[in-house]
Structures are given as C-alpha cells and as structure tokens.
Amino acid sequence: MDAGALLDLLGNENRRRILRLISRKPCYVTEISEQLGVSPKAVIDHLRKLEEAGLVESRTDDQRRKYFHIARNVRLEVTVAPYGFGMKSAYPASPSFDLSGCQHLKISVSRSELPAEADGGATAAAPEASDASEGLTVTPAELADLAERLNELQDLARELSLAQRWVQGRIAGALDSLADAIGDEDYLHAEVLAAVEDGTTAPQEISRELDVPREVVVECLRQLRERGLLRRRAGEWQLAT
Amino acid sequence: MDAGALLDLLGNENRRRILRLISRKPCYVTEISEQLGVSPKAVIDHLRKLEEAGLVESRTDDQRRKYFHIARNVRLEVTVAPYGFGMKSAYPASPSFDLSGCQHLKISVSRSELPAEADGGATAAAPEASDASEGLTVTPAELADLAERLNELQDLARELSLAQRWVQGRIAGALDSLADAIGDEDYLHAEVLAAVEDGTTAPQEISRELDVPREVVVECLRQLRERGLLRRRAGEWQLAT
Numbered sequence: 001m002d003a004g005a006l007l008d009l010l011g012n013e014n015r016r017r018i019l020r021l022i023s024r025k026p027c028y029v030t031e032i033s034e035q036l037g038v039s040p041k042a043v044i045d046h047l048r049k050l051e052e053a054g055l056v057e058s059r060t061d062d063q064r065r066k067y068f069h070i071a072r073n074v075r076l077e078v079t080v081a082p083y084g085f086g087m088k089s090a091y092p093a094s095p096s097f098d099l100s101g102c103q104h105l106k107i108s109v110s111r112s113e114l115p116a117e118a119d120g121g122a123t124a125a126a127p128e129a130s131d132a133s134e135g136l137t138v139t140p141a142e143l144a145d146l147a148e149r150l151n152e153l154q155d156l157a158r159e160l161s162l163a164q165r166w167v168q169g170r171i172a173g174a175l176d177s178l179a180d181a182i183g184d185e186d187y188l189h190a191e192v193l194a195a196v197e198d199g200t201t202a203p204q205e206i207s208r209e210l211d212v213p214r215e216v217v218v219e220c221l222r223q224l225r226e227r228g229l230l231r232r233r234a235g236e237w238q239l240a241t
Numbered sequence: 242m243d244a245g246a247l248l249d250l251l252g253n254e255n256r257r258r259i260l261r262l263i264s265r266k267p268c269y270v271t272e273i274s275e276q277l278g279v280s281p282k283a284v285i286d287h288l289r290k291l292e293e294a295g296l297v298e299s300r301t302d303d304q305r306r307k308y309f310h311i312a313r314n315v316r317l318e319v320t321v322a323p324y325g326f327g328m329k330s331a332y333p334a335s336p337s338f339d340l341s342g343c344q345h346l347k348i349s350v351s352r353s354e355l356p357a358e359a360d361g362g363a364t365a366a367a368p369e370a371s372d373a374s375e376g377l378t379v380t381p382a383e384l385a386d387l388a389e390r391l392n393e394l395q396d397l398a399r400e401l402s403l404a405q406r407w408v409q410g411r412i413a414g415a416l417d418s419l420a421d422a423i424g425d426e427d428y429l430h431a432e433v434l435a436a437v438e439d440g441t442t443a444p445q446e447i448s449r450e451l452d453v454p455r456e457v458v459v460e461c462l463r464q465l466r467e468r469g470l471l472r473r474r475a476g477e478w479q480l481a482t
Binding site for chain 1: 245248249250251252253260261264265266267296312315316317318319321322323324325328329331332333334336338340343344345346347348350378381382383384385387388390391392393394395396398401402404405407408409410411412414415416418419421423424427428429431434435437438439453457470480481482
C-alpha cells in the first residue's frame with residue numbers, strides 16, 4: 001500500500017479512532033457509532049474508505065450483524081527533517097526473513113521459538129486442558145513462555161525504535177558535516193556526492209534514489225564537477241581525488 | 242509533537258508535496274505555487290498550518306523575500322495490524338545517546354567519527370582548499386570519508402527498518418500463538434496476560450500501557466482469573482502456575 005494513500009486515510013482523527021477501537025475487538029456499525037459518538041452515516045463512510053484500501057474487512061455473524069476488523073498488518077514510517085522529507089510503508093517481513101545479511105546490526109532474542117516446538121518430545125506429555133483452565137491447550141509454564149516471548153519481541157521493537165531515533169540524529173549530523181565541508185547551504189549537493197561515493201553513478205539512478213527530478217541531478221553533478229569535487233571517467237561519475 | 246496532530250498535517254497531499262520541495266532547498270511562496278501548480282493562497286494556507294505546528298520556519302532575504310524551510314527533525318511510526326493500531330512520533334536522539342543499554346540489539350558503524358577528529362594531529366597538516374576545489378575546507382580523502390560515513394548511517398537506517406518489519410511479523414505470530422493457547426478470538430486477553438507476565442500488575446498501569454479503558458482491563462483480568470490463567474497475590478496480579 002502506497003505511503004501517501006495510507007497518510008490520506010490516517011490523516012483523519014475519527015478514522016484513527018475507529019481503527020483503534022476495532023483493533024481491540026471486531027465491532028459492528030452501531031457499536032462504533034455509540035462508543036465514539038460519531039453518526040452511523042459517518043462511520044459507514046469511514047469504514048467504506050478503509051475497506052476499499054484493504055485496511056479493514058468485515059464478517060457477518062449468525063444474527064446477520066456485520067463485524068469489522070483490521071485486515072492488514074502494515075507499517076508506516078515518516079521522517080520530516082531539514083535535510084529531507086521521506087515516507088515509506090511496508091508489510092511485515094516473514095518470520096523466516098534473514099537478518100544475518102545486516103552489516104551494522106545484530107539482533108538477539110532468547111525465546112525466539114515456541115518452547116513446545118523447541119523441546120519437541122520433551123513437552124509432548126503436557127496435560128490436556130485442566131478443569132481450572134478451560135480451553136487451554138498448553139501448560140501454565142508454556143503459557144508463561146509464550147507471554148515472555150511476546151514481551152521480548154516488544155522490547156526489541158522499542159529498542160529498534162530508539163536506535164532509529166539515534167541514527168536519524170547521526171544522519172542529520174553527518175549531512176551537516178558534509179554540507180559544511182563543501183561549503184553548501186542546501187543538502188542536495190551533499191546527498192548527490194554521497195550517492196556517487198556509494199557507487200550510484202548514473203543521473204537516472206541518483207534521481208530515483210533521492211527522489212529528485214533528473215534535470216536537477218544533472219545540474220547538481222555539473223556544478224560539483226565545476227568545483228572540482230566530482231569527475232567523469234568512462235561515462236561514470238566518481239569523486240575527484 | 243503529538244502523532245495525531247502530525248498525521249492530520251501529513252494527511253494532505255499538497256502539504257506533503259510542499260514539504261518534499263522545501264526539504265531540498267528553501268523556497269518562497271511564488272516558487273512553491275509555480276512548481277506545484279497550487280494557488281498562492283492555498284500554499285500560504287498550508288505553510289501557515291505547518292508553521293503553527295513548528296514543522297516549517299521562514300527566513301527573509303535582502304530582497305525581502307520570505308524563504309520557507311523545514312524546521313524540525315521528527316520521526317513518525319504507525320502500525321496498523323489486526324492486533325492493534327499504534328502510532329508514535331519522536332525527535333531524533335542526540336548523537337551521544339547511549340545505545341549500549343539495549344539488550345537485544347548491537348549496532349556497529351566503522352566510521353562513526355570525523356576522520357579529522359579521530360586522527361587529530363595526523364591530519365592537521367591537511368592542505369588549504371586547493372584552486373581546483375573552491376570553498377573546500379577538507380581534503381578530498383576527508384570528503385570521501387564524510388560521504389562514506391553518511392552512506393554507512395543510511396545503510397544502518399535501512400537495516401533497522403528491515404529489522405522492524407521483521408519484528409512486527411514476529412509480534413503478530415507471537416500474539417497469535419498466545420491467543421490460540423488461551424483459546425481466545427481477540428488479542429486483548431493475550432496482551433493483558435503478557436503485560437502481567439512483564440510485571441505490569443496494576444489495572445491502571447495496564448490500561449495506560451495498552452491504551453485501553455481501565456474498566457475494560459478490569460473485566461479482562463476478572464475473566465482471566467475465572468479461567469484460571471491469572472491469580473491475585475497481595476493485591477498484585479500474577480500468572481497462575
């Protein structure tokens with residue numbers, strides 16, 4: 001889902017309140033309308049927009065009541081900074097997604113697997129649901145393990161968030177240093193220079209990466225060459241040394 | 242800045258286009274209006290809202306032209322998932338922010354300092370700006386180092402983003418397992434159980450942490466006790482064992 005479309009949807013307080021409400025438990029229109037003090041007509045209108053975007057789905061129960069719930073797991077990140085405005089939306093990566101390719105990042109969670117899966121046969125003799133804990137399919141110890149696993153992942157998510165705030169501050173600092181070094185007021189020259197250093201050498205590629213029109217990139221490369229900061233070799237841009 | 246207020250502002254496409262434009266270089270109203278094909282009146286209105294929120298600032302030049310630029314460095318994260326709707330906004334952490342307290346996360350960047358600072362005297366003999374590279378205050382090698390430092394941090398930011406997508410998928414899986422284990426359709430019971438496992442034992446605290454009304458938490462705790470999953474000891478909730 002496009003980040004812009006997602007922002008358009010989430011830029012409405014009542015839609016956010018609806019999402020928060022139905023994320024706890026599926027609700028029908030009258031319920032939402034009463035809990036939030038919003039007219040049923042407006043609720044229906046918001047739900048329709050959310051449904052069209054695939055964020056929300058409904059299910060009809062035996063009494064023919066339509067219950068709405070959140071259908072998608074989607075994540076949105078927006079950065080507003082003097083050096084740039086960026087936004088992206090993404091679906092969660094699958095659990096088997098390989099993080100070992102990360103060069104700057106190491107992640108560890110001790111309880112990454114279901115204990116019942118990890119220990120295999122050892123816990124196969126787990127008792128059936130006892131009378132006291134109706135509906136339980138695991139032992140209390142396993143339940144505690146599952147809860148701990150969840151808490152650990154939530155801790156990790158918080159740490160990642162902190163790390164991202166840290167890195168955003170560092171990026172701002174690094175860009176300032178680079179812009180200072182080349183004596184530039186705006187950040188575009190610094191970003192183009194960094195893109196070339198990173199091996200992005202065609203104007204079209206740089207334009208895509210920085211989300212800036214190609215003509216602007218071309219003019220920027222020309223100025224950087226004129227100032228002796230970049231040069232062209234065999235049709236490719238590189239840093240002057 | 243409140244995440245809701247930020248979403249309200251960013252939930253408008255023309256405001257996003259204005260932010261993207263002025264993040265590259267400061268612009269005045271006519272420039273913005275012409276580049277985006279939006280009436281000056283509308284541009285002024287958008288800029289006023291962005292200024293009031295402190296996202297945008299202006300500076301007046303010698304010709305008395307008012308240039309607008311982005312004033313703040315702020316980060317917004319939104320999660321829309323079947324198990325919850327969450328959003329938070331935050332300012333970047335300072336570079337000296339200590340990440341060593343992270344339990345599940347290790348971060349490494351090789352060029353975290355300006356080489357000129359790191360090597361001190363060794364590079365103190367760096368030449369003044371040469372004729373070819375006017376305005377340069379560093380050597381070409383130092384410039385390449387600065388660019389590489391920036392690229393490394395941007396790589397790290399991408400890796401953190403990937404890791405967050407991964408952890409969001411894992412949290413969804415862990416919540417599903419926990420909800421399955423207690424035989425519940427909605428996620429609230431699972432989340433309350435996990436909060437108690439994590440040492441959050443007062444209804445008021447749980448209510449704050451999960452952003453759910455206190456009455457709902459109290460009713461949830463009551464049901465979990467009835468089902469033999471939680472118990473109360475000395476006024477504190479804990480997992481039944």
